[in-house]
Amino acid sequence: xxxxxxxxxxxxxxxxxxxxxxxxxxxxxxxxxxxxxxxxxxxxxxxxxxxxxxxxxxxxxxxxxxxxxxxxxxxxxxxxxxxxxxxxxxxxxxxxxxxxxxxxxxxxxxxxxxxxxxxxxxxxxxxxxxxxxxxxxxxxxxxxxxxxxxxxxxxxxxxxxxxxxxxxxxxxxxxxxxxxxxxxxxxxxxxxxxxxx
Numbered sequence: 001x002x003x004x005x006x007x008x009x010x011x012x013x014x015x016x017x018x019x020x021x022x023x024x025x026x027x028x029x030x031x032x033x034x035x036x037x038x039x040x041x042x043x044x045x046x047x048x049x050x051x052x053x054x055x056x057x058x059x060x061x062x063x064x065x066x067x068x069x070x071x072x073x074x075x076x077x078x079x080x081x082x083x084x085x086x087x088x089x090x091x092x093x094x095x096x097x098x099x100x101x102x103x104x105x106x107x108x109x110x111x112x113x114x115x116x117x118x119x120x121x122x123x124x125x126x127x128x129x130x131x132x133x134x135x136x137x138x139x140x141x142x143x144x145x146x147x148x149x150x151x152x153x154x155x156x157x158x159x160x161x162x163x164x165x166x167x168x169x170x171x172x173x174x175x176x177x178x179x180x181x182x183x184x185x186x187x188x189x190x191x192x193x194x195x196x197x
Contacts, residue, residue: 002124004085009119015107017095022115024088030057033087046094049108051075052087065092065108069101073109081116084124088112128174129154132181132191135162141184149173166194 005026012021023040027033033052041048049070051060060071074088090108099107134142139162145151150173155166169177174193181191 002082002084003121004083004124005116006120006122009115011111011115011118013111013114014095016097016099016103018097018099018107019093019095020107020111021091022088022111023091024086024112024115024119027052027054027085027087030054030059033059036087037089040089040091042091045091047092048089049074049092050087050089051078051112053078053083054085065104066101069104070108073105074112077109077112077116081113083116083121086116088115125150126171127168128171129194130167130169130174130178130191131164131194132167132189133162133164134181134185134189137162138185138189139163142181142189145177145180145184149177151177 005024008023008025010021010023012019014020021042025036025040027036030052033054037048037050037052047063047065047070049061049063049065051071051074052058053075058075060075062068062070062072070090074090078086078088090111092108146153146167149169151167151169153165154168157164167177178191181189
């Protein structure tokens with residue numbers, strides 16, 4: 001199971017006189033991740049290294065550290081902590097002692113992993129989008145079942161006969177809700193899968 005972060009979390013540590021500040025947060029898109037990095041980067045720091053993963057999309061940046069010693073270990077920490085839709089920025093203030101390539105990998109990856117370990121997380125629940133329509137007479141009864149199955153209304157349109165909804169719900173509940181919908185509308189409603197997210 002994959003997890004996302006419930007909010008901003010920070011973790012700080014000192015390694016051989018260098019100060020490392022790791023900040024992690026949720027990111028629903030690549031642009032949200034880049035905005036997080038721009039907002040939380042510290043201009044006066046020696047390095048602002050980062051990585052993000054949003055589904056299959058990912059990027060990382062070493063910000064002047066030797067190639068592969070900062071951004072990639074941060075990304076590996078995100079993956080190692082089973083996180084998705086997450087961004088991690090590790091800010092370093094150089095303390096005068098060189099860490100070497102192995103030391104940098106351990107420092108950046110370790111700071112990111114510890115930050116993610118301590119951060120409050122929530123499971124990412126795959127959701128399915130359903131398109132349905134029902135007569136006005138069945139609308140209240142259908143709506144009464146939304147909370148119990150974690151159904152959210154993504155779009156709602158009314159016409160002379162009734163309502164057309166686009167509903168998002170956990171994929172694990174989709175089949176049961178579709179059967180329930182058909183039963184509650186006594187076959188007068190229409191429902192089908194629109195997509196997954």
